[in-house]
Amino acid sequence: NAGVTQTPKFRILKIGQSMTLQCTQDMNHNYMYWYRQDPGMGLKLIYYSVGAGITDKGEVPNGYNVSRSTTEDFPLRLELAAPSQTSVYFCASIPRTSYNEQFFGPGTRLTVL
Protein backbone atom coordinates (compact mmCIF):
# COMPACT_ATOMS: atom_id res chain seq x y z
CA ASN A 1 0.00 0.00 0.00
CA ALA A 2 1.15 3.50 -0.77
CA GLY A 3 -0.84 4.81 2.21
CA VAL A 4 -2.04 8.42 2.02
CA THR A 5 -0.57 10.36 -0.88
CA GLN A 6 -0.85 14.09 -1.51
CA THR A 7 -0.01 16.19 -4.53
CA PRO A 8 1.58 18.61 -5.08
CA LYS A 9 4.27 18.77 -2.40
CA PHE A 10 4.79 22.52 -2.85
CA ARG A 11 2.86 25.26 -4.60
CA ILE A 12 3.01 29.03 -4.85
CA LEU A 13 -0.21 30.81 -5.80
CA LYS A 14 -1.04 34.41 -6.53
CA ILE A 15 -3.91 36.07 -4.67
CA GLY A 16 -7.20 35.18 -6.33
CA GLN A 17 -5.97 32.05 -8.09
CA SER A 18 -7.62 28.68 -7.62
CA MET A 19 -6.22 25.24 -7.10
CA THR A 20 -7.07 21.73 -5.98
CA LEU A 21 -5.00 19.79 -3.48
CA GLN A 22 -5.21 16.11 -4.21
CA CYS A 23 -5.42 13.38 -1.58
CA THR A 24 -5.69 9.65 -2.25
CA GLN A 25 -5.57 6.64 0.04
CA ASP A 26 -5.42 3.04 -1.08
CA MET A 27 -6.31 1.43 2.23
CA ASN A 28 -10.10 1.48 1.77
CA HIS A 29 -10.48 3.82 4.74
CA ASN A 30 -13.88 5.29 5.40
CA TYR A 31 -12.90 8.47 7.22
CA MET A 32 -10.82 11.16 5.57
CA TYR A 33 -9.74 14.57 6.84
CA TRP A 34 -8.12 17.79 5.72
CA TYR A 35 -6.10 19.82 8.22
CA ARG A 36 -4.01 22.94 7.96
CA GLN A 37 -0.96 23.61 10.07
CA ASP A 38 0.18 27.19 10.45
CA PRO A 39 3.74 27.89 11.65
CA GLY A 40 4.18 27.01 15.34
CA MET A 41 0.57 25.91 15.60
CA GLY A 42 -1.30 22.68 15.88
CA LEU A 43 -3.58 21.22 13.26
CA LYS A 44 -6.89 22.82 12.50
CA LEU A 45 -9.59 20.69 10.89
CA ILE A 46 -10.91 22.12 7.62
CA TYR A 47 -13.29 19.42 6.37
CA TYR A 48 -13.83 15.74 6.94
CA SER A 49 -15.74 12.88 5.38
CA VAL A 50 -17.13 9.72 6.92
CA GLY A 51 -17.64 8.01 3.57
CA ALA A 52 -18.18 8.52 -0.13
CA GLY A 53 -20.79 11.20 -0.77
CA ILE A 54 -20.68 12.59 2.78
CA THR A 55 -18.68 15.64 3.87
CA ASP A 56 -18.81 17.91 6.91
CA LYS A 57 -17.23 21.19 7.96
CA GLY A 58 -14.51 21.30 10.54
CA GLU A 59 -13.23 24.27 12.55
CA VAL A 60 -11.94 26.43 9.66
CA PRO A 61 -13.89 25.63 6.45
CA ASN A 62 -14.20 29.16 5.03
CA GLY A 63 -12.47 29.58 1.69
CA TYR A 64 -12.37 25.84 0.98
CA ASN A 65 -14.55 23.20 -0.63
CA VAL A 66 -14.32 19.42 -0.74
CA SER A 67 -15.94 16.50 -2.48
CA ARG A 68 -15.86 12.74 -1.87
CA SER A 69 -17.11 10.95 -4.95
CA THR A 70 -15.05 7.81 -4.25
CA THR A 71 -13.70 6.11 -1.14
CA GLU A 72 -10.12 6.71 -2.29
CA ASP A 73 -10.10 10.41 -3.18
CA PHE A 74 -10.78 13.51 -1.10
CA PRO A 75 -9.69 16.66 -3.00
CA LEU A 76 -9.59 20.08 -1.33
CA ARG A 77 -10.43 23.09 -3.47
CA LEU A 78 -9.31 26.68 -2.90
CA GLU A 79 -11.38 28.99 -5.10
CA LEU A 80 -9.92 32.45 -4.45
CA ALA A 81 -6.57 32.08 -2.76
CA ALA A 82 -5.74 34.58 -0.01
CA PRO A 83 -2.47 35.13 1.93
CA SER A 84 -4.22 33.82 5.05
CA GLN A 85 -4.34 30.42 3.36
CA THR A 86 -0.56 30.13 3.35
CA SER A 87 -0.03 26.97 5.37
CA VAL A 88 0.92 23.32 5.25
CA TYR A 89 -2.04 21.12 4.40
CA PHE A 90 -2.30 17.56 5.64
CA CYS A 91 -4.71 14.90 4.50
CA ALA A 92 -5.41 11.96 6.81
CA SER A 93 -7.56 8.85 6.90
CA ILE A 94 -8.89 6.41 9.48
CA PRO A 95 -10.16 2.89 8.85
CA ARG A 96 -13.48 1.91 10.35
CA THR A 97 -11.86 -1.15 11.90
CA SER A 98 -9.02 0.67 13.67
CA TYR A 99 -10.77 3.72 14.91
CA ASN A 100 -7.78 5.17 16.73
CA GLU A 101 -5.12 5.01 14.07
CA GLN A 102 -5.09 8.10 11.88
CA PHE A 103 -2.74 7.88 8.90
CA PHE A 104 -1.31 11.15 7.61
CA GLY A 105 -0.05 12.13 4.19
CA PRO A 106 3.29 13.96 3.81
CA GLY A 107 1.65 17.37 3.41
CA THR A 108 1.39 20.12 0.80
CA ARG A 109 3.18 23.39 1.52
CA LEU A 110 1.16 26.24 -0.01
CA THR A 111 2.27 29.86 -0.22
CA VAL A 112 -0.10 32.58 -1.41
CA LEU A 113 1.58 35.83 -2.49
Add this chain to the structure above:
Amino acid sequence: GEDVEQSLFLSVREGDSSVINCTYTDSSSTYLYWYKQEPGAGLQLLTYIFSNMDMKQDQRLTVLLNKKDKHLSLRIADTQTGDSAIYFCAERPYSSASKIIFGSGTRLSIRP
Protein backbone atom coordinates in the same frame (compact mmCIF):
# COMPACT_ATOMS: atom_id res chain seq x y z
CA GLY B 1 -15.61 23.79 24.46
CA GLU B 2 -12.86 21.62 23.15
CA ASP B 3 -9.30 22.82 23.67
CA VAL B 4 -5.93 21.16 24.07
CA GLU B 5 -2.91 23.04 25.44
CA GLN B 6 0.78 22.21 25.56
CA SER B 7 3.97 24.09 26.27
CA LEU B 8 5.84 25.00 23.08
CA PHE B 9 9.38 23.87 23.85
CA LEU B 10 11.32 21.31 25.89
CA SER B 11 15.05 20.74 25.94
CA VAL B 12 16.59 17.66 27.56
CA ARG B 13 20.01 16.06 27.73
CA GLU B 14 20.59 12.89 25.74
CA GLY B 15 19.99 9.87 27.97
CA ASP B 16 17.68 11.72 30.37
CA SER B 17 13.92 11.27 30.51
CA SER B 18 11.65 13.72 28.71
CA VAL B 19 8.22 14.56 30.07
CA ILE B 20 5.81 16.39 27.78
CA ASN B 21 2.63 17.69 29.35
CA CYS B 22 -0.81 18.47 27.99
CA THR B 23 -4.10 19.73 29.40
CA TYR B 24 -7.49 19.38 27.78
CA THR B 25 -10.89 20.83 28.53
CA ASP B 26 -13.42 18.25 27.37
CA SER B 27 -14.08 15.93 30.29
CA SER B 28 -16.07 13.61 28.03
CA SER B 29 -13.08 12.82 25.82
CA THR B 30 -13.01 9.14 25.00
CA TYR B 31 -9.47 8.71 23.74
CA LEU B 32 -6.31 10.80 24.09
CA TYR B 33 -3.38 10.57 21.74
CA TRP B 34 0.26 11.41 21.31
CA TYR B 35 1.57 12.05 17.80
CA LYS B 36 5.13 12.70 16.63
CA GLN B 37 6.04 14.97 13.73
CA GLU B 38 9.54 14.89 12.32
CA PRO B 39 10.77 17.79 10.12
CA GLY B 40 9.04 17.94 6.76
CA ALA B 41 6.79 14.97 7.51
CA GLY B 42 3.22 14.29 8.48
CA LEU B 43 2.12 13.23 11.93
CA GLN B 44 2.69 9.70 13.13
CA LEU B 45 0.63 8.13 15.91
CA LEU B 46 2.89 7.17 18.83
CA THR B 47 0.39 5.90 21.33
CA TYR B 48 -3.10 6.47 22.70
CA ILE B 49 -4.94 5.86 25.93
CA PHE B 50 -8.58 5.22 26.63
CA SER B 51 -10.16 7.58 29.10
CA ASN B 52 -10.89 4.86 31.67
CA MET B 53 -7.17 4.07 32.02
CA ASP B 54 -4.64 6.05 34.01
CA MET B 55 -1.40 4.67 32.61
CA LYS B 56 -0.11 2.96 29.51
CA GLN B 57 3.44 1.81 28.87
CA ASP B 58 4.96 0.93 25.52
CA GLN B 59 8.71 0.31 25.51
CA ARG B 60 10.35 3.70 26.24
CA LEU B 61 7.04 5.54 26.28
CA THR B 62 4.80 5.98 29.33
CA VAL B 63 1.50 7.82 29.13
CA LEU B 64 -0.13 9.08 32.32
CA LEU B 65 -3.70 10.34 32.42
CA ASN B 66 -5.19 12.31 35.29
CA LYS B 67 -8.86 12.63 34.43
CA LYS B 68 -9.69 14.72 37.47
CA ASP B 69 -7.19 17.41 36.43
CA LYS B 70 -7.64 16.75 32.68
CA HIS B 71 -3.90 16.31 32.39
CA LEU B 72 -2.04 13.99 30.05
CA SER B 73 1.71 13.41 29.96
CA LEU B 74 4.15 11.52 27.77
CA ARG B 75 7.39 10.31 29.30
CA ILE B 76 10.20 9.21 27.00
CA ALA B 77 12.86 7.24 28.84
CA ASP B 78 16.51 7.39 27.78
CA THR B 79 15.90 10.17 25.26
CA GLN B 80 17.87 9.81 22.04
CA THR B 81 18.72 12.26 19.27
CA GLY B 82 16.17 10.49 17.08
CA ASP B 83 13.48 11.61 19.49
CA SER B 84 13.93 15.23 18.35
CA ALA B 85 10.56 16.19 16.89
CA ILE B 86 7.33 18.01 17.62
CA TYR B 87 4.95 16.05 19.84
CA PHE B 88 1.24 16.68 19.59
CA CYS B 89 -1.34 15.84 22.18
CA ALA B 90 -4.85 15.23 20.85
CA GLU B 91 -8.27 14.25 22.11
CA ARG B 92 -11.33 12.61 20.62
CA PRO B 93 -14.37 14.28 22.14
CA TYR B 94 -17.38 12.12 22.94
CA SER B 95 -19.64 14.77 21.39
CA SER B 96 -17.77 14.72 18.04
CA ALA B 97 -16.47 11.20 17.73
CA SER B 98 -15.46 11.66 14.08
CA LYS B 99 -13.05 14.46 14.94
CA ILE B 100 -9.72 14.66 16.72
CA ILE B 101 -8.69 17.95 18.37
CA PHE B 102 -4.95 18.71 18.36
CA GLY B 103 -2.81 20.82 20.64
CA SER B 104 -0.19 23.22 19.26
CA GLY B 105 2.66 20.77 19.72
CA THR B 106 5.78 20.68 21.91
CA ARG B 107 9.13 20.91 20.18
CA LEU B 108 11.56 18.53 21.87
CA SER B 109 15.25 19.24 21.38
CA ILE B 110 18.06 17.03 22.63
CA ARG B 111 21.32 18.37 24.07
CA PRO B 112 24.47 16.25 23.86
